[in-house]
Each structure stands twice: as C-alpha cells, then as structure tokens.
Amino acid sequence: MKNTIKHQYVVALLLSVITCSTMFSQNKSSKNFSIDEINTKVDSILPLLTLEEKVAMCHAQSKFSTPGVDRLGIPEIWMSDGPHGVRAEISWDSWDYAGWTNDSITAFPALTCLAATFRPELSAQYGMSVGEEALYREKDVLLGPGVNIYRTPLNGRNFEYLGEDPYLASKMVVPYIKGVQKNGVAACVKHYALNNQEHWRNIINVEVSDRALHEIYLPAFKASVQEAGVWSIMGAYNKVRGQFACHNELLLNDILKKDWGFDGVVISDWSGAHSTEESALYGLDMEMGTGTDGLGTSTANHYDHYYLASPFLKAIKNGDMDEALVNDKVRRILRLMYRTNMNPNKALGKINNKEHHDVARKIATEGIVLLKNENNFFPIEDKEGLTIAVIGENATRSMTAGGGSSELKPKFEISPLEGLKQRYKKAKIIHAMGYHTGSSVYDNIIPSNLNQDSLRIEAIATAKKADIVLYVGGLNKSHLQDCEGDDRQSYELPYNQEELINQLKAVSPKLGMLLVTGNAVETPWLSKVDGLLQTWYLGSMAGHAIADVVSGDVNPSGKLPFSFPKKLKDNGAHFYGEISYPGDGTNQYYKEDILVGYRWHDTKKIASQYAFGYGLSYTKFSLSNIKADQNKYNTKDNITVSCSINNTGNLEGDEVVQVYIGKKNSKVKRALKELKGFNKASLTKGESKNVSISIPVSSLAYYNESISDWSIEKGDYLIYVGNASNNISKTIKISVQ
Missing domain, CATH: 3.20.20.300 (Glycoside hydrolase, family 3, N-terminal domain)
Structure with a gap:
C-alpha cells in the first residue's frame, strides 16, 4: 500500500x-x-x-x-x-x-x-x-x-x-x-x-x-x-x-x-x-x-x-x-x-554495502574500552594447542533485537562467538551458555525454558577443559535491562552472573570478561577477572570487532563516556533518595543540579570505579611539555593548550588528550572541572606528536539565573590536562580579565 x-x-x-x-x-x-x-x-x-x-x-x-x-x-x-x-x-x-x-x-x-x-x-x-x-x-x-x-x-x-x-x-x-x-x-x-x-x-x-x-x-x-x-x-x-x-x-x-x-x-x-x-x-x-x-x-x-x-x-x-x-x-x-522529499537533487541511497560494514566495524573497534588488563591478559595470541572457553549467553545472543524502538533487522549479525571462531584459526574455541534469560517485547517477558542449573554445570565443565576462559556477560536488551519502556531495577549484573563468575574463577586461573552493556554496572566481581573489555552493543559487525581487539589486530582506544560508580548511592541522582530518582510518581527534583557524572564524583570527592574518559591501551603513553599559550586572557580570546603525546610502549595505538577547566574561588556553585576540549591522536611505536586544543574563553561561562543569560567570571581558572577525568598529568593556572 x-x-x-x-x-x-x-x-x-x-x-x-x-x-x-x-x-x-x-x-x-x-x-x-x-x-x-x-x-x-x-x-x-x-x-x-x-x-x-x-x-x-x-x-x-x-x-x-x-x-x-x-x-x-x-x-x-x-x-x-x-x-x-x-x-x-x-x-x-x-x-x-x-x-x-x-x-x-x-x-x-x-x-x-x-x-x-x-x-x-x-x-x-x-x-x-x-x-x-x-x-x-x-x-x-x-x-x-x-x-x-x-x-x-x-x-x-x-x-x-x-x-x-x-x-x-x-x-x-x-x-x-x-x-x-x-x-x-x-x-x-x-x-x-x-x-x-x-x-x-x-x-x-x-x-x-x-x-x-x-x-x-x-x-x-x-x-x-x-x-x-x-x-x-x-x-x-x-x-x-x-x-x-x-x-x-x-x-x-x-x-x-x-x-x-x-x-x-x-x-x-x-x-x-x-x-x-x-x-x-x-x-x-x-x-x-x-x-x-x-x-x-x-x-x-x-x-x-x-x-x-x-x-x-x-x-x-x-x-x-x-x-x-x-x-x-x-x-x-x-x-x-x-x-528532503521535494528536493529534486537527492541521490538514491545505498544499503548493506561494504563501506557501511567497514564504518560499523571501525566505530565498534574504536569504541571498545579496555578497563582492566592484569598481567597483559589481552591480547590473546592465536596459537596451536591453546583452548579458549567462551562462556555466556551474550556470546551468541542477538543484540540488535529488542531494546524497544531502536531494535533492528540486520541482514546479518556476527556474534562474539562467531567472530572469535573466524579469527582464531590455530587455537580451539569451545562454548557453553552458562545461563539463559529468555526474551521480552517491552513488558511482555518470555521466561527461559532451559534449566539454569544444568547450564551452569555445563559451563563449569567446559571452563575446566580450557587454558583461558572468556566470560561474555553483562546486560541485554530485554525489559528491565537496556530497553525502552522502563528502567533497570538493580545496579548489579542480573541472572546470578556474579556467582557464575566466582565459580569460573575457581576452576580457571586465567579469566577474562567481555562486558556487553549500554550502561555502567556494579563490579564486586572485578578482582576475579584478569582482563575486562567494555564492548557495548556493536551491531552487525560485533563479533568481528570484538575479535579484532581480543586478538590484538586492533589496539583498543575507547574512553568511557560515563562514570562507573562503585555503588548506586555514589551517583548524584541517587544520593538524595527517591525524590531525586525516580520521583514520587508525580514529581521529581534534580537535586544534584549541575553535578552530573564525573562532576559529582570530582566535586564531592567520591571515587568512581571507572572514571569518565578512562580507557587503557595495549601500549603505553605519556604526556609532556603541557602548556597554555599565555597566562592571561580576555573574554573574546581562545585558550590554546598544547602538549606532546609520547608512545612509550611497543605497539601502535591511539590516545585521547582531555582538557578540563575549573574556576577557583567562584562566586557560584561550580563543578571542580568540566571537559572543554579533547584530541585523539594515532601514534606508532616510539612516536611523539604535538597536539593543540583551542578553547574559546566564552565556553567558560556559567548560566546566570539572575539575568537568564550566560556570564563569564573574571579571575583565576585551572586547566587540567590528562587522559581521563581522574588522571590529570598537569594543572595550569590562568586568569581571565
């Protein structure tokens, strides 16, 4: 029709x-x-x-x-x-x-x-x-x-x-x-x-x-x-x-x-x-x-x-x-x-072409965040005689289905398990589900008809046969998870995953985890995993992108776009109780005000588990020669912050220089610091690059409620330069006149 x-x-x-x-x-x-x-x-x-x-x-x-x-x-x-x-x-x-x-x-x-x-x-x-x-x-x-x-x-x-x-x-x-x-x-x-x-x-x-x-x-x-x-x-x-x-x-x-x-x-x-x-x-x-x-x-x-x-x-x-x-x-x-439709010069469009698949894969690999890597657990070399047990429902579950109105019907979706099997030609890949969650369409939950104890026992037995265990867990796009229509009801991993992780660690000394979520989760199990990759919902090319990073074909360079609080109460929206989140059913009050995310953690001195902007690499970087182009600025000036990024490790990689600015002795409530600029640079082994980031002084303005407009305070400011909101290499004092 x-x-x-x-x-x-x-x-x-x-x-x-x-x-x-x-x-x-x-x-x-x-x-x-x-x-x-x-x-x-x-x-x-x-x-x-x-x-x-x-x-x-x-x-x-x-x-x-x-x-x-x-x-x-x-x-x-x-x-x-x-x-x-x-x-x-x-x-x-x-x-x-x-x-x-x-x-x-x-x-x-x-x-x-x-x-x-x-x-x-x-x-x-x-x-x-x-x-x-x-x-x-x-x-x-x-x-x-x-x-x-x-x-x-x-x-x-x-x-x-x-x-x-x-x-x-x-x-x-x-x-x-x-x-x-x-x-x-x-x-x-x-x-x-x-x-x-x-x-x-x-x-x-x-x-x-x-x-x-x-x-x-x-x-x-x-x-x-x-x-x-x-x-x-x-x-x-x-x-x-x-x-x-x-x-x-x-x-x-x-x-x-x-x-x-x-x-x-x-x-x-x-x-x-x-x-x-x-x-x-x-x-x-x-x-x-x-x-x-x-x-x-x-x-x-x-x-x-x-x-x-x-x-x-x-x-x-x-x-x-x-x-x-x-x-x-x-x-x-x-x-x-x-x-749009009355523009006579429109093209015809393209769909499912190689260029789109390449873009999806590139974004997926660059967005994966390496959160933990004890004893260089990642990357995992493909070699003869190695057995890798891939455990977890999320290793095979479709993550383009569900989630509400954003669900998709892709021509194909490469699962993490499939991607790893295609990449690892020498090592042996074995798999067990570990648990099964069923499915849902919005609030119509269809429970699993599989025996959860049997799945767990099978997973432990599979892990015992392997040299390395990769647990693929987290959330999914079912109701009360990462899904439109309602919120999560707990900050913890669902479906008894913590218990499964503990049991896997008991039988496998080398345990890594691929965390598949669109949200932060509580991590009481963190000490049990040697390596942790935040892998998101990656679409059609998910498995290939994950295999690229796990194998080391791609060096991870993603940085967290949100904080991981240690406990839910460490988050500003939850600190003030139900009237702040989720409200009383009629009203809610954003009582944390401007202190959202890392602004809350920094200003209130509440450490996060993983900070905004955080992400590790398979190589090592250092920042040096960090400086601002001058000490004093007028309100119409641009602040130019420059530094050298040095790749001191053994692999090519990307690093993100992040510039935050805070106001000393402000006459109004302020966050300790706020992101005002960033620059992502690619460096070969041993390479150094100079990068500069330009920040308009006008971007330092706060919204002045007394005049319903933006105001720039004169006085001293601090520039924080680092590679995460909680990892600052140098602080520079400037003044705005």
Missing part, C-alpha cells in the same frame, strides 16, 4: 516540477535549495492549501507517515526509527512488523559506543552511512540521534545516547546530524528534553534549575540546532515544570524556536501529545502516535481524532484559534519537505 501511494505522489511531484515552475523549479546553481529559495517556495504554496489540507499535514495518517496533498503533488512524509540503523517496516495501523523481505539493513554500534570513540570524524561517517541507508529505504526523517544526558545508570535507554557530558555529546552529535542530512534525509534529534529515565516517563514532572537545564541538559540540543542545523526535533514524554514536553511553552516556544532560531519541525514522541490547545499554542508541529490502534478497533483512535486533527480544525473554524497557528506549522513542514 505504502509504495503504491508513494509512487503516485512521486509521479505527481515530477509532473508538478515540469508544469509549476514557480513552486518546484530546480536550483541549477547548487545541489540544494537555499533557505531563501525554500521560504519563497513555501510562501507561494501556502495560499493554495485549504484549511483542511493544512490541518491534515499536522498529524499522522499511519504509524510512521503523515499525509501529503496529492492534488498539488505534495508527497507524504515517511519516517523510521533510528538512531543505530533503519528499523524494519512497520504495519500501517499497528505496531506489528509488515513482514517485508527487502527491509534488512546494516546495524551500526549503539551511540554509547560512538561516544566512546571520542572521534567526531567517525560520527560524520556514521551519520552519512545510516543516512544513505534511510535514503535507500525511502525515508524522509530518521528518528535519531538521541542526546539525553546519562544521569543514572538505571535508565533503560542510556545505550541510545552519547554519555554524561554535554560537551562530548555536542561534539559527537553535530557531525552525525550533518552526515545524515547530506543525503536529503532529516535527522530528528531526541528526546527534547529531560527524558533521562524510562520509569514513569509518560507522567513524571521534572523540576530542574535553570543552570542545570542550560549547562547540562540542553547544550547538545542547542548544538544540534545552531551548529548542525538539524531539520527536526522530537519532543519528550515527560513533563517539565508542569507542562508536557511535546507542547511546552518554555522548551519549544521560548528556548527552541525563539532563542535558538530553530526553523524545523517539532515532532511529538508517539502518543506524546495530550491537548489540542497546548499542542496548537506551545510549539508542537506534527502529532504522531496518538491512539495506538490507528484506524483499527475503535473510532476513538482514528487519525482524524488526533489533537491536531478535527479538534484543531474545529477550533480554527469557530474562531477559537488563529489560523496563523496552523500556517506556522505547515510552513515548517513544507520547509522540511523541500529539504
């Missing part, structure tokens, strides 16, 4: 291009229309639309599309979930999969892995590749990336986001968006804003200070708008200061559209709209998902009964609302179309 309708619109559009030169003339001088050309075309179309047609464009006609206007050749808008790949085709009126045989794609690593690369140029390749796949699938809007800040390790959706630091998230999201949109596909950055937990996500009201809002939770969204020029934004489910985020006067009208100058489309999260009046007045442009049965079992769920459908039309006709409200929404929607 979709293809037939869409092709009809394409034909109508082509005829319109030929016959209506005023509306659809091609831009001969450049690949894409300029914003002035787009606005001129939009203004010429708007008077041709009836009120009914304009209102219809503001709400869904199916699960993932909005209607066009066929009499004018205006096409439908088609969307797909992201951000790790293009989701399989969904049925018109239900959440059932459509059962297509030609909608398989490349699954890219989760965004936590992308953030861990600390490599913005890889983010650009990621965005370009997934945008090409969306274009091939004829999608106009890719619903991603996600930039909600990692506030608590229990958030079921953290794996879709870019970590706990707003600067890192901003630097990584901008090239992703630009890469997607080079294809004529709109990125849709989400979930705006303060959607930092899944538990009670549809009802919880978030109360947060202006400083925390602007300094922690909004910067990546702001960068998406002002630096990347994102074409669409998805509202969040939760309330913010009493109003739902999908129609929120402060977030959408005041900040997004007025202060930041956003000229794109605000799309509701599915069923995120709750009121015709507020949707019309407070910034929502396109309503999706209201009534999950679509045109199915009840007329109450009919698309014409959406809040921005018949009730909106009636209010305008009755004079209760100004037609200017719908005109603004339609202008934005038409502007989106000229950037």
Whole structure:
C-alpha cells in the first residue's frame, strides 16, 4: 500500500516540477535549495492549501507517515526509527512488523559506543552511512540521534545516547546530524528534553534549575540546532515544570524556536501529545502516535481524532484559534519537505554495502574500552594447542533485537562467538551458555525454558577443559535491562552472573570478561577477572570487532563516556533518595543540579570505579611539555593548550588528550572541572606528536539565573590536562580579565 501511494505522489511531484515552475523549479546553481529559495517556495504554496489540507499535514495518517496533498503533488512524509540503523517496516495501523523481505539493513554500534570513540570524524561517517541507508529505504526523517544526558545508570535507554557530558555529546552529535542530512534525509534529534529515565516517563514532572537545564541538559540540543542545523526535533514524554514536553511553552516556544532560531519541525514522541490547545499554542508541529490502534478497533483512535486533527480544525473554524497557528506549522513542514522529499537533487541511497560494514566495524573497534588488563591478559595470541572457553549467553545472543524502538533487522549479525571462531584459526574455541534469560517485547517477558542449573554445570565443565576462559556477560536488551519502556531495577549484573563468575574463577586461573552493556554496572566481581573489555552493543559487525581487539589486530582506544560508580548511592541522582530518582510518581527534583557524572564524583570527592574518559591501551603513553599559550586572557580570546603525546610502549595505538577547566574561588556553585576540549591522536611505536586544543574563553561561562543569560567570571581558572577525568598529568593556572 505504502509504495503504491508513494509512487503516485512521486509521479505527481515530477509532473508538478515540469508544469509549476514557480513552486518546484530546480536550483541549477547548487545541489540544494537555499533557505531563501525554500521560504519563497513555501510562501507561494501556502495560499493554495485549504484549511483542511493544512490541518491534515499536522498529524499522522499511519504509524510512521503523515499525509501529503496529492492534488498539488505534495508527497507524504515517511519516517523510521533510528538512531543505530533503519528499523524494519512497520504495519500501517499497528505496531506489528509488515513482514517485508527487502527491509534488512546494516546495524551500526549503539551511540554509547560512538561516544566512546571520542572521534567526531567517525560520527560524520556514521551519520552519512545510516543516512544513505534511510535514503535507500525511502525515508524522509530518521528518528535519531538521541542526546539525553546519562544521569543514572538505571535508565533503560542510556545505550541510545552519547554519555554524561554535554560537551562530548555536542561534539559527537553535530557531525552525525550533518552526515545524515547530506543525503536529503532529516535527522530528528531526541528526546527534547529531560527524558533521562524510562520509569514513569509518560507522567513524571521534572523540576530542574535553570543552570542545570542550560549547562547540562540542553547544550547538545542547542548544538544540534545552531551548529548542525538539524531539520527536526522530537519532543519528550515527560513533563517539565508542569507542562508536557511535546507542547511546552518554555522548551519549544521560548528556548527552541525563539532563542535558538530553530526553523524545523517539532515532532511529538508517539502518543506524546495530550491537548489540542497546548499542542496548537506551545510549539508542537506534527502529532504522531496518538491512539495506538490507528484506524483499527475503535473510532476513538482514528487519525482524524488526533489533537491536531478535527479538534484543531474545529477550533480554527469557530474562531477559537488563529489560523496563523496552523500556517506556522505547515510552513515548517513544507520547509522540511523541500529539504528532503521535494528536493529534486537527492541521490538514491545505498544499503548493506561494504563501506557501511567497514564504518560499523571501525566505530565498534574504536569504541571498545579496555578497563582492566592484569598481567597483559589481552591480547590473546592465536596459537596451536591453546583452548579458549567462551562462556555466556551474550556470546551468541542477538543484540540488535529488542531494546524497544531502536531494535533492528540486520541482514546479518556476527556474534562474539562467531567472530572469535573466524579469527582464531590455530587455537580451539569451545562454548557453553552458562545461563539463559529468555526474551521480552517491552513488558511482555518470555521466561527461559532451559534449566539454569544444568547450564551452569555445563559451563563449569567446559571452563575446566580450557587454558583461558572468556566470560561474555553483562546486560541485554530485554525489559528491565537496556530497553525502552522502563528502567533497570538493580545496579548489579542480573541472572546470578556474579556467582557464575566466582565459580569460573575457581576452576580457571586465567579469566577474562567481555562486558556487553549500554550502561555502567556494579563490579564486586572485578578482582576475579584478569582482563575486562567494555564492548557495548556493536551491531552487525560485533563479533568481528570484538575479535579484532581480543586478538590484538586492533589496539583498543575507547574512553568511557560515563562514570562507573562503585555503588548506586555514589551517583548524584541517587544520593538524595527517591525524590531525586525516580520521583514520587508525580514529581521529581534534580537535586544534584549541575553535578552530573564525573562532576559529582570530582566535586564531592567520591571515587568512581571507572572514571569518565578512562580507557587503557595495549601500549603505553605519556604526556609532556603541557602548556597554555599565555597566562592571561580576555573574554573574546581562545585558550590554546598544547602538549606532546609520547608512545612509550611497543605497539601502535591511539590516545585521547582531555582538557578540563575549573574556576577557583567562584562566586557560584561550580563543578571542580568540566571537559572543554579533547584530541585523539594515532601514534606508532616510539612516536611523539604535538597536539593543540583551542578553547574559546566564552565556553567558560556559567548560566546566570539572575539575568537568564550566560556570564563569564573574571579571575583565576585551572586547566587540567590528562587522559581521563581522574588522571590529570598537569594543572595550569590562568586568569581571565
């Protein structure tokens, strides 16, 4: 049905291009229309639309599309979930999969892995590749990336986001968006804003200070708008200061559209709209998902009964609302179309090609983080006579399935076990599951039908036969794990994995672990493992990437994009009790304020298990000759921090220089230090490289609540240069005048 309708619109559009030169003339001088050309075309179309047609464009006609206007050749808008790949085709009126045989794609690593690369140029390749796949699938809007800040390790959706630091998230999201949109596909950055937990996500009201809002939770969204020029934004489910985020006067009208100058489309999260009046007045442009049965079992769920459908039309006709409200929404929607499906210069897209697989593998290998490596457990040499026991369900479990709306249907998915078997030609690989968790679709949990004791006994017996044991454990993408719809209920590893690790150590002196998660976990078992790799959810090429690092073909260079607290109470969101997380069922208060993640650990002097920015290598690095270009700066200056990175080990590798800055004797509450710059460099054995990082003095500003604007304090600052937030090689004092 979709293809037939869409092709009809394409034909109508082509005829319109030929016959209506005023509306659809091609831009001969450049690949894409300029914003002035787009606005001129939009203004010429708007008077041709009836009120009914304009209102219809503001709400869904199916699960993932909005209607066009066929009499004018205006096409439908088609969307797909992201951000790790293009989701399989969904049925018109239900959440059932459509059962297509030609909608398989490349699954890219989760965004936590992308953030861990600390490599913005890889983010650009990621965005370009997934945008090409969306274009091939004829999608106009890719619903991603996600930039909600990692506030608590229990958030079921953290794996879709870019970590706990707003600067890192901003630097990584901008090239992703630009890469997607080079294809004529709109990125849709989400979930705006303060959607930092899944538990009670549809009802919880978030109360947060202006400083925390602007300094922690909004910067990546702001960068998406002002630096990347994102074409669409998805509202969040939760309330913010009493109003739902999908129609929120402060977030959408005041900040997004007025202060930041956003000229794109605000799309509701599915069923995120709750009121015709507020949707019309407070910034929502396109309503999706209201009534999950679509045109199915009840007329109450009919698309014409959406809040921005018949009730909106009636209010305008009755004079209760100004037609200017719908005109603004339609202008934005038409502007989106000229950037996407009404751009005559779009390419055709690509899917499942070698280049995309290579990008996925490169991101996966660069994002894997080496957390522990006693006695050089890793890398493991491939040699005759060696037996490696690979233990754990996560060695074979699909990690592209599940997780909620980000689940994917890849053409293939290389499991860790398969990847290791393909790489290790001399050593013998044996496997046992160890435990089995069953599966779930959102909150529909299907328990395992296997005997857990038998699986554990088999695993111990298998480990006894091996020279080395690799335990592949962690979380999965089932309900109450790394999954949309609710949060984790415990910080510990689930399914009695700690007991299994202890029993494996009792029979194997050489035990390493591949931790497959999108979240931090408690690690009371840490002393039992000699080596520990954080491997994330890595998509289609997962097994190959893991084997690359385990074997030493690739030297790990990932850095943690969030902290691992030793105990849950060591995390700032949990320190203040239930009113801070998860709230009382109605309200929650972000009582840790601006002290999120490493800011909390540093400022409160609470040691983390693993710090933000931490990650080991198979080689060794040192930083030397660390300096700033001067001692005194004015507010319009740039601070240039330079240093030498020295590879003092025996292997080629990559190191990330991280620059943090803190204010001494500040008149306002501050974190001890905040990330303000980083540079990832590749060095051969014995090589030294000079790197420099430029930091605008303006980036040292804090959000001044007394004037509702940014202020730069004069006085002394400290620059911290190191390779992790808790591993600083040198501190430099400067002053701002």
